[in-house]
Amino acid sequence: MDLFSPSLHVKRRIYLIVLVVLACLVALVWQQFQTSQPLTRPKVEQVEVKWANEPIQPIPLTIDLDRDQVALGKQLFEDVRLSKNNQISCLSCHSYSTGGTDRAMHETGGEKFGAINTLSVFNSSFNFRLNWSGKFEQLAQQIDSLLQNPKVMGSNWQDIIVKLRSSSQYRQAFARIYPDGLTPFNVKDAIATFEQSLYTPNSRFDQFLRGNAQALTAAEKEGYRIFKDYGCVSCHQGINVGGNMFQRFGVMGDYLANRGHVTKADLGRFNVTHNPADRYVFRVPSLRNVALTPPYFHDGSAQNLEQAIAVMAKYQLGRPLSKQQTDLITQFLGTLTGEYQGKPL
Structure with missing residues (x-):
């Protein structure tokens, strides 16, 4: 017997390996042929702008906020009792109908004119800082300053809380929404939550x-x-x-x-x-x-x-x-x- 002649079993193994290699080569050629062909895409993808x-x-189409806090904040935002003279509200300088501003050259409030143009309240929660000078990082901080600024609301928290507590509607609303009721912190929180809802x-x-x-x-x-x-x-x-x-x-x-x-x-x-x-x-x-x-x-x-x-x-x-x-x-x-x-x- 020729010691160098492969047995039938060995030949079959060789044939099997050859077939596997040929199959892989065919698959690779077919993949290259397929990827070289133009892809048919839906029209919406052809015109889509990759905004990322x-x-x-x-701007997000929706933002999840507490509806009760938003409603309470809106009422406060429009309430003139937050000002010293009971004549100025946040809405006075930030009208919904004029892009969230007052369209005045310089901001108005109280009995004086400010020295700077009023910025829009719309989308303010997306800013990394607030005001022209970037003085405030959070809406609640800005609200606190504006309520007490003599050139804007000119009020103080002691008077504000007394006025709001005279309203049974406010007392009940704050008691229902906030565990500690009507406090300066919660007033600011409600207004700030409403301002977050002012996105366009x-x-x-x-x-x-x-x-x-x-x-x-x-x-x-x-x-x-x-x-x-x-x-x-x-x-x-x-x-x-x-x-x-x-x-x-x-x-x-x-x-x-x-x-x-x-x-x-x-x-x-x-x-x-x-x-x-x-x-x-x-x-x-x-x-x-x-x-x-x-x-x-x-x-x-x-x-x-x-x-x-x-x-x-x-x-x-x-x-x-x-x-x-x-x-x-x-x-x-x-x-x-x-x-x-x-x-x-």
Whole structure:
């Protein structure tokens, strides 16, 4: 017998191995052929905007909040008894019908005018800090300050609690919702919870981000492109299109010196930190619903969006815009107007 002749058993094993190898090769060739073919995707995926990769994100369509606290907070928000003279409520400066502002050049309240423009209360819970100077980190802190500020509500907690406790409706509501009843802390908590409910989702731009390419016109899309390409989005991004960083007003030029009559309010964050580096530094405002909230800037000096865009281009970007470019960005900003309680603002 030839010792080098394979047995029948060995031959079968060899044949089996060859067949397995051939099968693997065929599978690999078929996979390469398949992956080289174009994939057929649904139309919605073909036009979908991958908003997760965009510098701006849409506002959530719903936010889970305690309904009883929201209702109580709304009542307090609209109650003039929180002010010293029983004439001013939070709603007086933050109207739902005017984009959450008073549309005045400088804030009003009590018997005096403030020195700074009123920011919108809508979507304020998405800001990383509150007020132009970023003085407050939480809504309850800001509420506490405004209620006692002589230029705003001008009241104090002792008087406020006495007034509210004179109402059996308030006493019963607080007793039902809060274990310790009607207290300054719970008043602030209820108002802050209501303010969290003042979010405005489903703007046309948010619809665009969620995949509806038809939500914007060609001009509005071009305005958004310019907004990004020119660098506006470097400060105005995130869910609130701003509100998440500090920036000096006048990066590429001295806006305040050119405007003249510099006041304490113009010092911005310096009034909080007393750090010379914080002179003329402000919390970047949100651009949500911005078409509804003139005038603009902390000093209310820009009467319309076109003026505001021109100032920003010159002093923040150092890149003057043409009239056409300004108009396109204005059209884009108009798409940031959202809905409140399911109705357009």
